[in-house]
Amino acid sequence: MELRPILTTLRRHKTASALIVLEIALSCAIICNALFLISGRIDRLGRISGLAENELVRVQLTGIGKDDNDVALTTSDLAALRALPGVRDAIVTNQVPFVNSSWNSSVNMTKDQQQPTLSATTYMADEHFLDTFGLKLIAGRNFTSDELVDWATFNAPNSKVSLPSVIITKSMADKLFPGQQAVGKSFYSWGDDPMRVVGVVEHLVRPSDQGGDVGHEYSAILPIRAPYTVGGNYVLRVTDPARRDEVLKAAVDALKRNGPNRIILADNTMTVQTLRAKYYQQDRAMVWLLVAVCVALLVVTALGIVGLASFWVQQRTKQIGVRRALGATRGQILRYFQTENFLLATLGIVLGMMMAYGINQLLMGKYELPRLPAIYLPVGAIALWLLGQVSVLGPARRAAAVPPAVATRSV
Amino acid sequence: MFAYYLDLALRSFRRNKALTALMVLAIALGIGASMTTLTVFHVLSGDPIPQKSDKLFFVQMDPAGKDGYTPGEEPADQLTRFDAETLLRQRRGVHQAMMTGGSAGIEPQRAGMDPFYADARFTSADFFQMFDAPFQYGNGWSGTEDEKHERVAVISKDLNQKLFGGANSVGKSVRVNQHDFRIVGVLAAWRPTPKFYDMYNDRFGELEQVFVPFSTSRDLDMDRSGSMDCWDNKEDSDDPEGETGLNAPCTWIQYWVQLDTPAQAEAYHQYLVNYSDQQRASGRFERPTNVRLRDVMAWLDFNKIVPGDVRLQLWLAFGFLLVCLLNTVGLLLAKFLRRSSEIGVRRALGASRRAIFTQCLVEAGAIGLVGGVLGLGLALLGLWAVRQQPSSYNALAHLDVPMLVATFVIAIVASLLAGILPAWRACQVAPAIQLKSQ
Numbered sequence: 001m002e003l004r005p006i007l008t009t010l011r012r013h014k015t016a017s018a019l020i021v022l023e024i025a026l027s028c029a030i031i032c033n034a035l036f037l038i039s040g041r042i043d044r045l046g047r048i049s050g051l052a053e054n055e056l057v058r059v060q061l062t063g064i065g066k067d068d069n070d071v072a073l074t075t076s077d078l079a080a081l082r083a084l085p086g087v088r089d090a091i092v093t094n095q096v097p098f099v100n101s102s103w104n105s106s107v108n109m110t111k112d113q114q115q116p117t118l119s120a121t122t123y124m125a126d127e128h129f130l131d132t133f134g135l136k137l138i139a140g141r142n143f144t145s146d147e148l149v150d151w152a153t154f155n156a157p158n159s160k161v162s163l164p165s166v167i168i169t170k171s172m173a174d175k176l177f178p179g180q181q182a183v184g185k186s187f188y189s190w191g192d193d194p195m196r197v198v199g200v201v202e203h204l205v206r207p208s209d210q211g212g213d214v215g216h217e218y219s220a221i222l223p224i225r226a227p228y229t230v231g232g233n234y235v236l237r238v239t240d241p242a243r244r245d246e247v248l249k250a251a252v253d254a255l256k257r258n259g260p261n262r263i264i265l266a267d268n269t270m271t272v273q274t275l276r277a278k279y280y281q282q283d284r285a286m287v288w289l290l291v292a293v294c295v296a297l298l299v300v301t302a303l304g305i306v307g308l309a310s311f312w313v314q315q316r317t318k319q320i321g322v323r324r325a326l327g328a329t330r331g332q333i334l335r336y337f338q339t340e341n342f343l344l345a346t347l348g349i350v351l352g353m354m355m356a357y358g359i360n361q362l363l364m365g366k367y368e369l370p371r372l373p374a375i376y377l378p379v380g381a382i383a384l385w386l387l388g389q390v391s392v393l394g395p396a397r398r399a400a401a402v403p404p405a406v407a408t409r410s411v
Numbered sequence: 412m413f414a415y416y417l418d419l420a421l422r423s424f425r426r427n428k429a430l431t432a433l434m435v436l437a438i439a440l441g442i443g444a445s446m447t448t449l450t451v452f453h454v455l456s457g458d459p460i461p462q463k464s465d466k467l468f469f470v471q472m473d474p475a476g477k478d479g480y481t482p483g484e485e486p487a488d489q490l491t492r493f494d495a496e497t498l499l500r501q502r503r504g505v506h507q508a509m510m511t512g513g514s515a516g517i518e519p520q521r522a523g524m525d526p527f528y529a530d531a532r533f534t535s536a537d538f539f540q541m542f543d544a545p546f547q548y549g550n551g552w553s554g555t556e557d558e559k560h561e562r563v564a565v566i567s568k569d570l571n572q573k574l575f576g577g578a579n580s581v582g583k584s585v586r587v588n589q590h591d592f593r594i595v596g597v598l599a600a601w602r603p604t605p606k607f608y609d610m611y612n613d614r615f616g617e618l619e620q621v622f623v624p625f626s627t628s629r630d631l632d633m634d635r636s637g638s639m640d641c642w643d644n645k646e647d648s649d650d651p652e653g654e655t656g657l658n659a660p661c662t663w664i665q666y667w668v669q670l671d672t673p674a675q676a677e678a679y680h681q682y683l684v685n686y687s688d689q690q691r692a693s694g695r696f697e698r699p700t701n702v703r704l705r706d707v708m709a710w711l712d713f714n715k716i717v718p719g720d721v722r723l724q725l726w727l728a729f730g731f732l733l734v735c736l737l738n739t740v741g742l743l744l745a746k747f748l749r750r751s752s753e754i755g756v757r758r759a760l761g762a763s764r765r766a767i768f769t770q771c772l773v774e775a776g777a778i779g780l781v782g783g784v785l786g787l788g789l790a791l792l793g794l795w796a797v798r799q800q801p802s803s804y805n806a807l808a809h810l811d812v813p814m815l816v817a818t819f820v821i822a823i824v825a826s827l828l829a830g831i832l833p834a835w836r837a838c839q840v841a842p843a844i845q846l847k848s849q
Contacts, residue, residue: 015832016741016744016745019740019744020741022737023734023738023741026733027734030731030734034727062516063516064518065516065589065590065631066588066589066632114480157651261526263526281801282800282802286720293444296444296731297734300437300440300738303433303437304437304737304741304742307433307738307741307742307745308742308745310745311745311746315749
């Protein structure tokens, strides 16, 4: 295929060619970045929590004013909940995943460290915690009941009580003790004394987004027996996921019966699956929005190419007729327009790649996004090449259908 | 002349229905997307208290321990209770208030109503006057009630509706955390957007339902909420109040001050510097003096009040609009040049270049207008979709009059801009060549 006549023609239609190139470039740049953003959101949506999510329900309640009897009430609450039919186990904890608030504490390797090594979220747990949440212990052991510390004792003024043990996630263990066995090692976080790692769980997600992507599994489980007044979260693991709603209702009734002067926070009382769905709703909406924008961009760009190509075909009808009369085949005319579009698309894509990187740099600075992986560039390029070829096919076929006799007419 | 050009434009549209529809659709999509996101942005970045946002200042200083100090970093966001109470006692501003968010268990004294939990604000007397809080009945409390730790409360219109059916409840009592509080005021409908005075709870949430004096809230150890930052001051504390105690090394109080003139603001800044220096001299502060006095808009800006997603959507929508416009430029160019012969005839018959140019722009503007109307419909649809989303700010996404006007201005300006290049090319058409080739 001879390229020179095409280039000569394009040079004579600088404005229109430039417009097509610019439109393709912009679409390419936006689509590359949008795809990248979509993949980031999808990663978030797919985060592993480590929990047996579809077997858990959460009830949140709060006392009205001070409750001096909270420890005893918590014990009888738990007994009542564990006795419910369909309940495998139940716990009370200060926080649950998939809500927007969390307990966090800085973690130091030495006592007098100036800058903390990391910030971890802290779950307060008894020996039922691992089994209820459904966490997978990959090293060490669970807490034993005799190492649990009462929250009131620990939190009392001038308390000298220290925490004998802690269970951490693999993600946190790898960060604190890279390449080493974490069990048996110690770090400083709560109180003045070191806490010894007794167990490592495979996954346990942080409740909120504090700590960003890297720290989303920096979680520590502390052996603290907390009353319901600390966070007020009862979490129940059911034996049969189909009976969750039933168990949830029974749990609320049991708690109301057990201590009447309390308020169940109905808006926060639901299955953990629903909790997760609500937590990521914004991300899911963003994914759909970005997909819609990409589709709309492709459609608009395609229609733009169709429009301009049709105009060119119409403008060059006579020229095409002359070529046909001089012996050019239909295929050659078809390929002429296809090649022309390919050249314009290539130019647009090259420009678009540079703009894509530019936009990414801007987003990196403003929204702390990572660098655009190179894989998105060929994906965007192929998408736009295909788009160009598909859009130009219609007008090019119309051009190929121009009869040679047109050349002999005077128009 | 304008009417004639409009008539010509309509004829041209009729001749090329598909192309015209394509251009209108492209503009409408672009305008619809940009106006949806721009409206959300406009709502979120608005001035919550325009009449005095430049007179209200948020106070920051750096009371934290030496550990973890990085030179040049921002001071703590909030104040310790000790500093807030000291500043409040010294009353150096026109008005000043310390505050924190919290919650309260409310037991209605009406039969058949269960106790419920309500958002609360623990603050000091000047809050209401300083923030121009509108009252339906009664008033706020005074400094005397603060000092006497009195059990008084101001309740929201909603709570008054719920508890008293909307009647004047001033003087009646409401049971909060198992204690009786005397209602001194009922607020009228009020929703500062964003809720600028507290960045640590729902920033676009509804107004708190109960307001009680800070001093009283501490007596009753009511539940606080929001962010709290503590550091180890190497001293053991035997304060039964723990982290919320007067001397606890924790920042959790928001402190606002009203300063009417720049001179007052300058003097207050100096006062804060002096205060901070004194505290360091006495050994309470360990870090170098680092105070901030930001007014409302600067404070909101510092807190990146518009969520990142919303800003991203705005950029995305305008990028999309730009592609739609490029598309329109290309199509208009094709459309006008296709009529070269017609333009040639008109030029030969005496139409000036300017006349051709104007005619083309009228055609482009008309497309913009129709695209704008359609885009408005799409924007309304888009905003409806936004309101179905869960975050509290989404519920606020409504089109107001300035945005309505903006829609049409943007649509027409955008299509006129898109029309300039094609129109200019059209008026360059040489009549002689066109006539010859006829």
